[in-house]
Amino acid sequence: MAYKTPGVYILEKDAFPNSVVEVATAVPAFIGHTEKADNKGTTLNRKAWRITSMTEFIDYFGGPPAARFNLTEVDLKDAGDDDVVVPDPANPTGPRKAYRMSQDSGAYLLYYSMQLFFQNGGGPCYVVSVGGYGDAIEADPIVAGLDVLRKEQEPTMVVVPDAMLLKGTEDSAGATAIKVQQAVLQHCGEVMKNRFAILDVYDGWRDRKDPAGDPIAQFRDALGVNNLHFGAAYYPWVDTTIVPETALSFLNLNDKGLLKTLLTADMKLDPANAPADAIPRKGFDEKVTAVNNLDAAWEIDGERYKNEGEVAKGQLDLHQLLAKFSPLYASLMGRLARRLNRLPPAAAMAGVYTSVDNGRGVWKAPANVSLNSVIAPVVSVSHAEQEDLNVTTSGKSINAIRAFIGSGVLVWGARTLDGNSLDWRYVNVRRTMIMLEESLRLAMAAYVFEPNTANTWVTVKGMASNFLTGIWKRGGLAGASPSDAFSVFCGLGETMTGEDILEGRMNMTILVALSRPAEFIEITFQQQMQKS
Known part of the structure; x- marks a missing residue:
């Protein structure tokens, strides 16, 4: 400063450098299908929207999908644990029959995955809705959701649960899902270079000795070798308590005619079995009426049902009556709940990452941590069986989720997919370096020029x-x-x-x-x- 007038001048000089603000480390972005995508009339479709709770998710993106299932007869010798085996309605003393439940509609995972995320310690996150519940799940819209995230600075993780529902090709059941996962790894490691992909194994509910093939081998063979240290994968899927049986009823089954036939046989409601005495006959008739009401027109008719609340109450009463009198009906509801509660674990892991980061720091490995709202892993992984998951010549380590007596269901692995790299073998090392790099990069912007x-x-x-x-x-x-x-x-x-x-x-x-x-x-x- 050039002085021209005599006097005293005060100069202030900075004694300390600028501080570096540590960036957030646990802000996942979820991409998938939702019931709606609306903010008071403004569409949120294919926009990255920040939320902090499940309540906010429901406000902006709606509730769960309406799952509908079909019952299909299968050969008795092919019946599995999820199938229902009952006496032949036409010939009760003859060979039994087996029926398999297949989901016809409402097969979307994002809503339930969000619940799993928040119940495992999740916090602020971003949601990108790429379609509604009536839309087919396809790879291209999900990949397009990654482009939406390019404009957002805050997200540090990417989770795509709906990719597990993509249909495969003739050559590989999980080929289309792998295409999406490769795009996620590329987005994290090449495009943004500051995010981490949490991946599921396609058909991860299957055992490695399943006749349909080893899901781990199929995953490793198809994934490739690019950007592996920017992601981690978890196996197997988990049985959860996210969907309560009370949320399910006969409305979730499509073929009411077949259901009536099965329940009639289960409760022995053939007219020939009708009791002669008045009191037992009254109970018998009540059951017959309940079964006949299965295919009733549940509509507001101005007489029996005057509003939606009364319709809902009538359906609940019928559901409770059937569950009380029919063991088969109760068994069907239990199997429905089991199917819907079988979820891929990546969303739960996003919650675990968030919880560990907040409690210990991003440098703590997100492992040896129990999972909330999880009953058990779908596939039991032994100590010996985990050897190939954790350490393999291909380097594509898969983190196991295992059940331990007295400890519950624990995350028992902390490796990235680049398991042979001494630099980037561990999830916490990769994510810590991302945090350090991003924090210093943003702070150094003040010194450009x-x-x-x-x-x-x-x-x-x-x-x-x-x-x-x-x-x-x-x-x-x-x-x-x-x-x-x-x-x-x-x-x-x-x-x-x-x-x-x-x-x-x-x-x-x-x-x-x-x-x-x-x-x-x-x-x-x-x-x-x-x-x-």
Whole structure:
């Protein structure tokens, strides 16, 4: 400053560098189909919308899909655990019959996945609705949802539960789902470079020895090798308590005629079985009436049902009556609930990531943590069976979800898909580095076009060192002292040449010692000579 008038002048000089603000680490983005996508008349379709609770999700995106199932007769010898085996209605003393439930409509996973996310510690997140419940689930709209997320800075994870419902090809059941997952990995590792993909295994409810093929082998063979350290996969799917049996009824079954036939046989409602005495006959007639009401026109007719509330009450009363009198009906409802509660685990893992990040920090491996609202993994994975999941020559590690006596259902793996990489083997290492890089990148934007001189170099080195010291104190970096945990270099002759400065480049090199989980703990026992 040039002084021309005599006097006293006060100058303030900054003593400290700018601070680095640690970016959020656990803000997942979910892509899928919803009942609606509306904000008070403004469409949210194919827009990234931030929510913080399940209540907000319902307000903006609606409720669960109306699941409808068909009952199809199958050969008795092919009947599985999910199938219903009953006496032949036409010949009760003859061979039994088996019926398989197949979902006809309402097969969408996002709503239930959001519930699983929030019940496992989830918080703020983004939702991209790419279609309604009447739309077919296709790969292209889901992939287009990734383009929507390019404009958002906050999301740090990507989850696409509806990809598990994509139809496969003649060559591979999960080929279309893999196409979407490859796009997610590319979005995280090449396009944005600051996000992490949490993936499910297609048909992950199947055992690895299933006659239809090994879902793990199919997943690994089709996934490719690109951007593997920007994602993790979890197996198997889990049986949850998200959908209560009380939310289901005969309305979820399409063929009311077949249902009436089965229930008539189950409750022995043939007119020939009608009791002669008045009191037993009254109960018999009540059951017959209930079964006949299965295909009633549940409409507001101005006489019996005057509003939607009365219709709902009539349906509930009938459902409760059938559940009370028919073991077969109760069994059907239980199987419906089991089918709808069989969910891929990625959304639950997004909640676990959020919970662990908030409680311990992003540098803590999201493993050895129990899952809420989960009864059991669909497939039991033993210690020996996990060996190939965790360590494989292909490097595509799959994290197991296992049940332990006394501990419940635990996440028992913390590896990225790039399991053979010593740099990026662990989920917490990859995600910690993303946090450090993004935090410093945003802070350094303030120094773009500043003089590329020693004063600026000292300032940015101090800024980075202060930030990393704070991370070290919280346990995010390994080392007995800050100097052991990180090093920051920036300067002429150190990270830059004179030509770099002429070209307008300021190079900074940061070395960090990231903490890695103790994945294998070995205790050695050896006998020693008696000393006294």
